Amino acid sequence: MAARQINNPLHVLGHYAALILLALITLAPIWIMVATGFKDDVIVQQKEPIWFFFVPTLDNYEHIMTRGKFDRYLWNSVIVGTVATFLTLFLGGLCAYALARTEFRGRVLVANSTLLVRMVPPAVLAVPAFAMVLNFSLDNDLAVLIFFYTALNLPFAIWLLFGFYKQIPVELEEAAIVDGATPLQVFFRVLLPLMKSGYAVAGIFTFRIAWNEFILALLLTGRTTRTLPVGAAGFITDTGVEWGRIMAMGTLIVIPPLLFTFFAARQIISGMTAGAVKG
Amino acid sequence: MPDAAEEIVPVAARRPWDLSMLGPYFFILPAVAVMLAGLVYPVIQAFYLSFYDWKIGTDFDDAPYVGLRHFIRMIGDEDVGESIWVTLKFGFWTISIEMLLGVSLALLLEKPIRGASVFRTIFILPLMVSPVVVGLIWRYLFDARIGWINYYLGQIGIEPQVWLGDADLAFFAIVFTDIWQWTPFIFIIVIAGLQALPSEVLEASKIDGANWWQHILYVKLPMIRSILLIALLMRLIDVFRALEVMYILTGGGPGRATELLSLHIYNRAFDTQQLGYASAISVLLIVIVFFLSYGILKMGNPLKEKADI
Numbered sequence: 340m341a342a343r344q345i346n347n348p349l350h351v352l353g354h355y356a357a358l359i360l361l362a363l364i365t366l367a368p369i370w371i372m373v374a375t376g377f378k379d380d381v382i383v384q385q386k387e388p389i390w391f392f393f394v395p396t397l398d399n400y401e402h403i404m405t406r407g408k409f410d411r412y413l414w415n416s417v418i419v420g421t422v423a424t425f426l427t428l429f430l431g432g433l434c435a436y437a438l439a440r441t442e443f444r445g446r447v448l449v450a451n452s453t454l455l456v457r458m459v460p461p462a463v464l465a466v467p468a469f470a471m472v473l474n475f476s477l478d479n480d481l482a483v484l485i486f487f488y489t490a491l492n493l494p495f496a497i498w499l500l501f502g503f504y505k506q507i508p509v510e511l512e513e514a515a516i517v518d519g520a521t522p523l524q525v526f527f528r529v530l531l532p533l534m535k536s537g538y539a540v541a542g543i544f545t546f547r548i549a550w551n552e553f554i555l556a557l558l559l560t561g562r563t564t565r566t567l568p569v570g571a572a573g574f575i576t577d578t579g580v581e582w583g584r585i586m587a588m589g590t591l592i593v594i595p596p597l598l599f600t601f602f603a604a605r606q607i608i609s610g611m612t613a614g615a616v617k618g
Numbered sequence: 619m620p621d622a623a624e625e626i627v628p629v630a631a632r633r634p635w636d637l638s639m640l641g642p643y644f645f646i647l648p649a650v651a652v653m654l655a656g657l658v659y660p661v662i663q664a665f666y667l668s669f670y671d672w673k674i675g676t677d678f679d680d681a682p683y684v685g686l687r688h689f690i691r692m693i694g695d696e697d698v699g700e701s702i703w704v705t706l707k708f709g710f711w712t713i714s715i716e717m718l719l720g721v722s723l724a725l726l727l728e729k730p731i732r733g734a735s736v737f738r739t740i741f742i743l744p745l746m747v748s749p750v751v752v753g754l755i756w757r758y759l760f761d762a763r764i765g766w767i768n769y770y771l772g773q774i775g776i777e778p779q780v781w782l783g784d785a786d787l788a789f790f791a792i793v794f795t796d797i798w799q800w801t802p803f804i805f806i807i808v809i810a811g812l813q814a815l816p817s818e819v820l821e822a823s824k825i826d827g828a829n830w831w832q833h834i835l836y837v838k839l840p841m842i843r844s845i846l847l848i849a850l851l852m853r854l855i856d857v858f859r860a861l862e863v864m865y866i867l868t869g870g871g872p873g874r875a876t877e878l879l880s881l882h883i884y885n886r887a888f889d890t891q892q893l894g895y896a897s898a899i900s901v902l903l904i905v906i907v908f909f910l911s912y913g914i915l916k917m918g919n920p921l922k923e924k925a926d927i
Binding site for chain 1: 642643645646648649650652653655656657658659660661663664667678723726727729731735737738739740741742743744745746747748749750751754755756757758759761763764766769770798802803806807810811855858859861862865866879880881883884887888893896897900903904907908910911912914915921922923924925
């Protein structure tokens with residue numbers, strides 16, 4: 340019935356008013372961070388908050404980029420994030436494909452335990468991971484972080500990619516085989532183009548976790564292998580009240596996830612709701 | 619031409635990659651190996667370590683075997699009890715407020731409108747922001763001296779508070795922060811669920827003369843029951859896994875007022891340096907979380923669906 344769409348104009352207005360209010364509540368803290376990063380310390384220390392009208396300065400950014408080891412942290416975060424993401428997508432993709440397309444002994448066991456280990460709390464990993472690093476003297480090695488982030492992300496990636504493989508009709512692959520395509524051609528020419536958005540969602544979620552993760556990074560990195568969140572947290576204990584610098588650092592950390600959100604919001608939402616909403 | 623037909627059938631029926639030749643295990647094994655080494659092995663290791671009294675800075679080989687003593691100690695440990703209590707209290711307040719807000723907003727704002735995608739993009743932002751950064755932002759906003767919250771409360775005549783220095787206020791602060799970050803998650807999940815409902819049923823209830831309330835209470839909510847339950851379980855698991863925001867915002871303090879179980883384990887291990895005892899507590903955490911995950915598993919595991927061959 341068309342009646343569902345036609346609305347009383349007052350309703351529509353109220354609807355928008357509510358959404359705008361909610362959006363403002365959501366955005367305000369993030370905006371405050373961005374703004375504070377551009378404020379000089381005098382304005383930051385003043386009690387009366389200023390939302391928009393102040394003379395912006397790049398001092399905070401200059402300080403964190405030149406005085407600290409920002410470039411090092413950034414490089415570490417980029418390496419850890421991208422390598423962990425590619426590993427997760429590659430290994431997870433293979434596993435999801437086999438789960439979606441083949442029957443084998445132990446399939447149900449793999450399926451169930453994948454879902455169970457997805458929930459292992461980071462706090463549980465902390466002590467054993469710390470012990471492992473001590474044992475093999477692996478501190479100061481980014482490979483350890485990459486390894487743990489891949490492990491942490493694999494269950495969700497497998498689960499998500501499984502759903503996407505399921506949506507592709509087997510007949511497409513069969514047709515390609517009949518046409519004489521080799522298995523590799525089937526994968527690269529037929530499956531991969533159709534799986535693009537699936538891999539994009541899994542990739543965004545994996546990268547987000549690897550980029551944002553803090554507690555394992557804090558434990559498993561040394562002076563030269565710290566990632567950005569660990570660097571940002573260091574600011575608060577070292578310097579206490581330099582909010583301008585802390586917020587500038589926070590803003591830089593948030594940029595990649597925000598860009599993903601703006602360009603792939605629909606995919607992110609599909610990944611988030613995939614857990615609860617079928618179809 | 620019976621020969622030609624016979625030739626075509628087996629080819630078409632053949633599996634696309636003929637994985638049975640390579641063995642699907644070849645595809646499964648790398649991922650399974652990484653998960654075993656990175657997730658399952660540490661869990662087993664946590665069990666193992668819980669039998670030893672190992673302290674940071676000492677050699678594990680010198681750590682004395684204490685059998686089940688850590689577990690016996692844990693039963694009477696008031697600090698562990700308190701952190702479990704704090705976790706449950708935190709879970710109760712955050713999840714009930716988030717569900718109430720998220721579900722009512724979704725019901726109110728469910729109708730498709732122009733620009734919905736813009737709002738949805740905005741609502742997922744808090745979920746994309748690094749927990750460390752969330753902690754930093756709110757630590758600044760709750761700051762006693764220059765925090766914005768105290769300033770605006772002052773405008774309406776409320777005395778400035780030392781938010782993060784008082785047990786009750788600090789607890790309120792972490793609950794508030796969590797609500798800001800996670801209400802949109804519930805909102806988005808519920809909206810997706812509502813919009814996926816078959817319209818015939820909804821129309822039928824309208825025609826049968828159900829009013830707005832009845833329509834929601836007896837038709838819509840029951841139909842999204844399983845979504846609500848999964849969202850609830852997911853949030854509950856998150857509450858037991860959470861520690862980063864609290865680590866930055868309050869560090870668990872003052873006292874243990876905001877020390878959730880995960881943070882308690884972390885602080886035990888790396889602050890008071892009792893790695894063995896912390897492992898014993900983490901065994902308890904694993905049991906709780908696996909129990910909750912099993913609930914989700916029971917609700918249906920899509921991975922178990924039969925393969926298409």
